[in-house]
Amino acid sequence: MSERHLAAVPPRMLVAGQRLDQPTFHALYEAMPPGTRAELIDGVVHMPSPVSSDHGEAQVPVIMWLGQYAENTPGVRAMDNATTILGWKGELQPDGLLRILPEYGGRTWNERGFVCGAPELVVEVAKTTRYVDLGPKLDDYQQAGVLEYVVRAIDPDEIFWFGQEQGVFVRRPIGEDGLYRSFVFPGLWLDPLALVNGDTRQQRAVLDLGCATAEHAAFVTKLAAAQGSA
Numbered sequence: 001m002s003e004r005h006l007a008a009v010p011p012r013m014l015v016a017g018q019r020l021d022q023p024t025f026h027a028l029y030e031a032m033p034p035g036t037r038a039e040l041i042d043g044v045v046h047m048p049s050p051v052s053s054d055h056g057e058a059q060v061p062v063i064m065w066l067g068q069y070a071e072n073t074p075g076v077r078a079m080d081n082a083t084t085i086l087g088w089k090g091e092l093q094p095d096g097l098l099r100i101l102p103e104y105g106g107r108t109w110n111e112r113g114f115v116c117g118a119p120e121l122v123v124e125v126a127k128t129t130r131y132v133d134l135g136p137k138l139d140d141y142q143q144a145g146v147l148e149y150v151v152r153a154i155d156p157d158e159i160f161w162f163g164q165e166q167g168v169f170v171r172r173p174i175g176e177d178g179l180y181r182s183f184v185f186p187g188l189w190l191d192p193l194a195l196v197n198g199d200t201r202q203q204r205a206v207l208d209l210g211c212a213t214a215e216h217a218a219f220v221t222k223l224a225a226a227q228g229s230a
Helices: 002-008 020-030 054-073 138-146 192-197 198-210 214-229
Strands: 039-041 044-046 074-080 084-086 091-092 096-101 109-111 114-116 121-126 150-155 158-165 168-171
Touching: 020 091, 020 121, 039 074, 039 138, 054 074, 054 096, 054 121, 054 198, 084 138, 091 138, 091 150, 138 150, 138 158, 138 168, 158 192
Parallel strands: 084 114, 121 150
Antiparallel strands: 039 044, 039 091, 074 096, 084 091, 096 121, 109 114, 150 158, 158 168
16 A cells, blocks of 8 residues: 555544644544543644643642632633633643633633633643643644633642733733732632642632622623623
């Protein structure tokens, strides 16, 4: 069989490093054995190694933080490891995300049980994947139009918070009081030391302060008005 003929044969399984479009990747991913983990980043298949205990422990406070904000903000949903189709060359599974529901004026939509489009905020936990999360994956989220991107890195412990400015991610500085504040989700405050130390009580206390602000109340009112006009 000639090399030309071989090149024309469609792939039958996912292999790290393949270049695929999103529909082909998705079809192959669904046919892979249970437990397979894969993402399509800018048209390239990535198959990360099994998740370490450090990664699993670090992800819990992240999801608690996002979930607490969603509980206090009708129209906003937190998600954990949800398949997110960014476009023709991207299908990722963020460790966490916050999205405004489409009926409240959000930018994403549901299709066949999957999130489509760029979520307003995405969070990744990075240890062995630090290069990918702060490299190709950051570029993919930026190009897709994700508005805010947070990376909780491990070894060393660091928080990277990026926001879109004219189509480019710019790293946000921490506040003088040692807190991060979301530009997209008013009241979404983060104590980075509490997050990296797993101090969920302090994390909750800081977020409660954010959700008690006039800015958060105005945001909730805005979301409700968007639903009413939909």
